[in-house]
Structure formats: structure tokens, C-alpha cells
Amino acid sequence: MACGEFSLIARYFDRVRNARLDVETGIGDDCALLNIPEKQTLAISTDTLVVGNHFLPDIDPADLAHKALAVNLSDLAAMGADPAWLTLALTLPAVDEAWLAAFSDRLFELLSYYDMQLIGGDTTKGPLSMTLGIHGYVPVGRALKRSGAKPGDWIYVTGTPGDSAAGLALILNQLTIDNPEDAAYLRQRHLRPTPRILQGQALRDLANSAIDLSDGLISDLGHILNASGVGARVDLDLLPYSDALRRHVQPEQACRWALSGGEDYELCFTVPELNRGALEVALGQLGTPFTCIGQISADVEGLHFTQEGKAVQLDWKGYDHF
Numbered sequence: 662m663a664c665g666e667f668s669l670i671a672r673y674f675d676r677v678r679n680a681r682l683d684v685e686t687g688i689g690d691d692c693a694l695l696n697i698p699e700k701q702t703l704a705i706s707t708d709t710l711v712v713g714n715h716f717l718p719d720i721d722p723a724d725l726a727h728k729a730l731a732v733n734l735s736d737l738a739a740m741g742a743d744p745a746w747l748t749l750a751l752t753l754p755a756v757d758e759a760w761l762a763a764f765s766d767r768l769f770e771l772l773s774y775y776d777m778q779l780i781g782g783d784t785t786k787g788p789l790s791m792t793l794g795i796h797g798y799v800p801v802g803r804a805l806k807r808s809g810a811k812p813g814d815w816i817y818v819t820g821t822p823g824d825s826a827a828g829l830a831l832i833l834n835q836l837t838i839d840n841p842e843d844a845a846y847l848r849q850r851h852l853r854p855t856p857r858i859l860q861g862q863a864l865r866d867l868a869n870s871a872i873d874l875s876d877g878l879i880s881d882l883g884h885i886l887n888a889s890g891v892g893a894r895v896d897l898d899l900l901p902y903s904d905a906l907r908r909h910v911q912p913e914q915a916c917r918w919a920l921s922g923g924e925d926y927e928l929c930f931t932v933p934e935l936n937r938g939a940l941e942v943a944l945g946q947l948g949t950p951f952t953c954i955g956q957i958s959a960d961v962e963g964l965h966f967t968q969e970g971k972a973v974q975l976d977w978k979g980y981d982h983f
């Protein structure tokens with residue numbers, strides 16, 4: 662059956678209305694009209710994913726939907742925001758109904774999980790790509806920023822950075838792992854990252870600064886340092902690795918992926934000494950693994966690494982498209 666742009670939207674993207682969110686008009690008018698809850702600041706972010714750069718052409722459409730939404734949600738997590746509205750501009754080479762059904766099913770599953778609503782978008786023909794605009798809100802004055810790190814703050818990461826880059830290496834056949842469970846785990850960490858939404862919200866009153874790990878710790882922690890005008894020491898011996906990464910990847914490669922691989926979508930944040938106990942409780946209650954990897958310092962510039970107590974120079978860079 663032929664499926665034009667408008668029936669495509671009606672069939673796959675105009676689904677449920679969210680009762681929590683005050684949306685006057687969702688998909689189906691020229692603009693969406695949203696009423697923002699009182700005493701909340703709107704948090705807005707946008708991300709583009711392009712075939713060949715962010716994913717391979719044969720990616721499973723459900724994985725693509727998951728990743729596209731998760732990387733956007735991760736930006737809201739890094740600010741401590743509550744997710745609410747999504748726009749989706751989708752460019753497709755052709756209408757493939759099975760592909761669209763699988764893509765939109767996973768998208769709406771996640772939207773429902775995070776209690777969000779798709780409020781608009783655009784569909785065009787061309788090489789597969791998409792731009793998502795995500796909107797959330799955060800109580801006025803309580804958003805986490807990159808610029809708040811203070812000397813003496815402890816630096817933490819959630820989860821186990823490096824897994825996503827190992828998953829990508831598996832997908833690109835640059836790495837082989839003979840243990841199917843470990844290989845599947847690493848692939849999943851790349852294809853289906855977990856946005857740390859509740860963790861970001863729990864950090865609002867505990868962390869001085871936060872960022873999500875999209876380009877790798879070197880680059881992303883570097884943004885915190887630049888924005889805050891401070892330096893930091895990170896102890897490479899403290900970097901948390903997953904069992905799968907540790908079992909199958911040489912330590913130096915694991916370290917390189919953790920620092921510069923990117924796409925982990927974990928949070929990196931800094932916490933003053935005073936809040937460390939409350940942090941243990943708050944993230945412990947959520948069952949989130951998190952690790953202290955270093956400390957913000959006023960007497961160094963930029964990022965300094967130590968290993969076995971000695972300074973080490975690393976010339977690795979974070980992921981850069983250009």
C-alpha cells in the first residue's frame with residue numbers, strides 16, 4: 662500500500678497523548694503549544710544522527726530509535742532535567758513500512774517509559790538521518806551546569822566508560838570476542854545506552870557540575886574544567902571497567918576507550934567533600950554504579966593523569982567529527 666508523508670506520520674508517529682503534560686496541540690498543527698509547569702526552567706537540547714557517522718546503514722531500526730532518543734535524554738540527564746517533549750525530523754531514503762513500524766514502536770516504548778510526548782517533526786526524503794529536539798524542565802535555579810566545579814571537588818563517573826567503544830569495534834569487526842554473553846553486553850552498551858535521568862535529578866542538590874560522556878572523558882571532563890576555570894587530577898588506576906572489557910581487552914586499549922572512545926552516555930560530575938556521604942545514599946538507592954576517579958584542583962591547569970602514583974602523559978583526544 663502506498664504511504665505518503667501524511668499517512669506515514671498518522672500511522673507511525675501520531676500515537677498517544679500524554680496526560681501529565683499540558684500539550685494544547687501536538688502533531689497536527691503548524692506548531693505545538695506547550696504550557697510549561699510553574700517555577701520550572703525549560704531545558705532544550707538537539708542532536709543529529711547521520712548514517713555512516715553515527716550508525717551503519719544496516720542498523721536494526723529499534724536500536725536506532727533507542728539510541729537516538731537515549732543520546733538526547735542523556736543531555737537532559739546531565740542538567741538534572743525532567744524529560745517532557747520531543748520533536749523528530751526524520752530523513753528517509755524510502756518508505757519501508759516494516760522499518761518504520763519497528764523504529765516507531767521502540768521510540769514510543771521509550772517515550773512512554775520516560776512519560777514524554779512526541780509533539781512534532783518533519784519527514785523528508787534523502788540519506789537516512791534524523792535530528793531530535795528534546796525539551797524538559799528543571800526547577801528554577803537548580804539545573805546542573807558544566808561551570809560549577811570547585812577546587813577540592815571529587816570527580817565521579819557513573820557506569821563503566823569504554824564499553825560503548827568496544828561495542829562499536831565489535832560491530833565494525835575490529836574486535837572479536839569468543840564469549841557470546843560478553844560480546845552481546847558490549848554491543849548493547851553501544852546500541853542501547855542508558856540515559857541517567859534519575860541520577861541527574863538526584864545530583865541536582867549534590868553536585869557542583871555535571872556533563873554526559875558523549876565524546877570521551879578527556880574531552881567531556883575537559884569541558885567542565887574549561888567552563889569552571891579549574892584543573893584536575895585523574896588517577897587511571899581508579900577508572901572503572903566492566904568485567905567484559907577487562908576480560909577481553911588489553912588494559913591500555915581499555916583505558917584509551919574509556920578516555921577517548923565516546924558514546925558511553927554516562928554522567929561525569931563533581932561533588933564537594935561535604936556531599937560525598939549523601940551522594941553514596943542517593944545513587945546507592947537508585948542502584949547506580951559510580952566511581953570516584955580524581956579531584957578538581959586549583960594548582961594544575963587542564964587534565965593531569967597519574968598511574969601507580971606517577972604522572973603520565975597521554976596524547977589521546979576525544980571524538981571529533983571534523
Ligand code: TPS
Pocket residue numbers: 708709713714715716717829875876922923924980
Ligand atoms: C559508523 N562516533 C560517532 S559520533 C561519536 C562517536 C564516538 C561521538 C558523539 O557524537 N562510526 C560509526 N558509528 C559510530 N558510532 C562512530 C563512528 C563513533 P556527537 O558529538 O555527534 O553527539
